[in-house]
Amino acid sequence: MASLRKTQPLLKIANDALVDLPAPSNISVWWNFGSLLGLCLIAQILTGLFLAMHYTADVNTAFSSVAHITRDVNYGWLIRDMHANGASFFFICVYMHIGRGLYYGSYLLKGAWNVGVILLLLVMMTAFVGYVLPWGQMSFWGATVITNLLSAVPYVGNALVQWIWGGFSVDNATLTRFFAFHFLFPFVIAGMAMVHLLFLHQTGSNNPLGLNSGGDKVPFHPYFSYKDLLGFAVLLVVLATIALFTPNLLGDPDNFTPANPLVTPPHIKPEWYFLFAYAILRSIPDKLGGVLALLASILVLLVVPFLHTCKLRGLTFRPLSQFLFWALIANVVILTWIGGMPVEDPYIIIGQLASVLYFSIFLILFPLAGWLENKVLGLT
Amino acid sequence: MASRAPVATGRLLMGFRKWYYNMAGFNKLGLMRDDTLHEDTDVVEALRRIPENQYNDRMFRLKRALDLSMKQQVLPKEQWTQFEEDVHYLTPYLKEVVQERIEKEEWMKN
Numbered sequence: 241m242a243s244l245r246k247t248q249p250l251l252k253i254a255n256d257a258l259v260d261l262p263a264p265s266n267i268s269v270w271w272n273f274g275s276l277l278g279l280c281l282i283a284q285i286l287t288g289l290f291l292a293m294h295y296t297a298d299v300n301t302a303f304s305s306v307a308h309i310t311r312d313v314n315y316g317w318l319i320r321d322m323h324a325n326g327a328s329f330f331f332i333c334v335y336m337h338i339g340r341g342l343y344y345g346s347y348l349l350k351g352a353w354n355v356g357v358i359l360l361l362l363v364m365m366t367a368f369v370g371y372v373l374p375w376g377q378m379s380f381w382g383a384t385v386i387t388n389l390l391s392a393v394p395y396v397g398n399a400l401v402q403w404i405w406g407g408f409s410v411d412n413a414t415l416t417r418f419f420a421f422h423f424l425f426p427f428v429i430a431g432m433a434m435v436h437l438l439f440l441h442q443t444g445s446n447n448p449l450g451l452n453s454g455g456d457k458v459p460f461h462p463y464f465s466y467k468d469l470l471g472f473a474v475l476l477v478v479l480a481t482i483a484l485f486t487p488n489l490l491g492d493p494d495n496f497t498p499a500n501p502l503v504t505p506p507h508i509k510p511e512w513y514f515l516f517a518y519a520i521l522r523s524i525p526d527k528l529g530g531v532l533a534l535l536a537s538i539l540v541l542l543v544v545p546f547l548h549t550c551k552l553r554g555l556t557f558r559p560l561s562q563f564l565f566w567a568l569i570a571n572v573v574i575l576t577w578i579g580g581m582p583v584e585d586p587y588i589i590i591g592q593l594a595s596v597l598y599f600s601i602f603l604i605l606f607p608l609a610g611w612l613e614n615k616v617l618g619l620t
Numbered sequence: 621m622a623s624r625a626p627v628a629t630g631r632l633l634m635g636f637r638k639w640y641y642n643m644a645g646f647n648k649l650g651l652m653r654d655d656t657l658h659e660d661t662d663v664v665e666a667l668r669r670i671p672e673n674q675y676n677d678r679m680f681r682l683k684r685a686l687d688l689s690m691k692q693q694v695l696p697k698e699q700w701t702q703f704e705e706d707v708h709y710l711t712p713y714l715k716e717v718v719q720e721r722i723e724k725e726e727w728m729k730n
Binding site for chain 1: 646
């Protein structure tokens with residue numbers, strides 16, 4: 241007689257995803273980031289929900305409502321700090337998760353990969369509109385800079401920007417709708433995450449060797465349920481440490497000043513997780529060119545599966561491509577640094593070279609290295 | 621002398637290939653080159669055609685490698701696959717499968 245968890249329709253779904261799911265025996269810590277992203281999403285939804293009970297999305301009261309949360313609401317300071325730093329941890333996990341996908345050739349699971357790129361865009365949009373809500377100087381001016389980029393769209397650009405703003409500049413109409421989007425998008429993300437898992441579970445997970453693991457599967461529970469639980473504990477400890485000891489480490493001091501449309505901050509920059517893209521945007525002197533480069537910096541991920549040339553799956557047995565991968569990581573770190581710097585010498589030329597290298601690695605060097613590795617191993 | 625130059629280049633090339641083979645590292649897990657091929661449709665079809673003993677040997681090597689990977693270990697040095705001993709057992713079948721696919725695609729074009 242089959243167990244209830246295998247027969248009851250709802251329990252069966254949970255069972256097939258979390259208990260009896262056949263998993264490769266050798267998936268490493270880099271495979272923890274998927275579940276950690278799920279945890280980050282739940283944490284952000286919960287803390288966000290409690291913040292939403294006390295926040296007001298109006299230009300006259302938004303900033304002071306956040307101060308009210310921080311000072312008067314019971315544990316409001318903690319909820320706010322966990323939510324703000326939780327966003328940073330969300331992106332740490334996202335970048336680790338994508339890095340794993342690139343290194344181990346997981347992008348060959350095209351369904352999951354493409355949904356993943358959509359998820360990345362949704363998470364970025366959610367974080368962008370969320371940062372506007374405290375209505376500090378950086379909230380206002382960051383929104384102004386980025387929404388103005390839409391005016392680069394030919395013919396409809398200006399109309400598009402005013403449609404998004406709900407007026408002739410970033411103002412109350414913009415703030416209220418950004419709050420609505422920030423509340424809505426996480427639930428879209430949750431739905432897309434389920435679609436992401438649906439695609440993944442068609443084939444099962446990749447593994448660090450990139451080999452067919454059918455001969456050595458283990459059940460998800462208890463091996464990876466407990467491993468993921470350990471990952472959750474580590475993430476929560478690190479997040480709590482940052483939120484409790486250095487809550488403003490990753491923030492911008494300018495956001496402690498209420499938004500003032502008449503005073504432009506000297507250095508407008510986004511949060512750290514957007515700096516690499518900001519550097520790529522600023523590397524092109526033309527507005528439309530910069531916007532296209534910004535979009536391309538994320539959408540390039542969609543073409544990676546088609547540029548896979550090597551007969552081997554991941555980079556585990558490909559030393560030449562491994563060097564390129566780490567060069568890409570170092571390049572993104574440089575782009576992040578440049579994105580936080582003012583547009584002056586020598587940062588301009590460094591940013592431009594790093595931007596060229598970023599696209600070259602994806603579009604030229606990785607495919608070339610794969611072709612070379614085939615040749616050296618005698619695989620044609 | 622002219623007759624020696626190709627041999628020297630050939631030896632150099634083989635030396636480089638052997639060095640790269642060892643750098644790649646799959647031999648430390650007891651794998652052969654053809655074990656590491658990504659299982660696309662051509663490889664899956666070629667695997668269907670290889671003799672049973674070769675398929676079983678392959679499964680053993682894969683399982684051993686996955687187990688070593690799980691334990692973050694490698695085999696003792698004396699058990700590493702040597703460059704000279706590597707057998708490209710799958711390649712003849714794979715060539716056949718690819719050739720058939722190309723012929724089929726050419727046929728379907730017309």
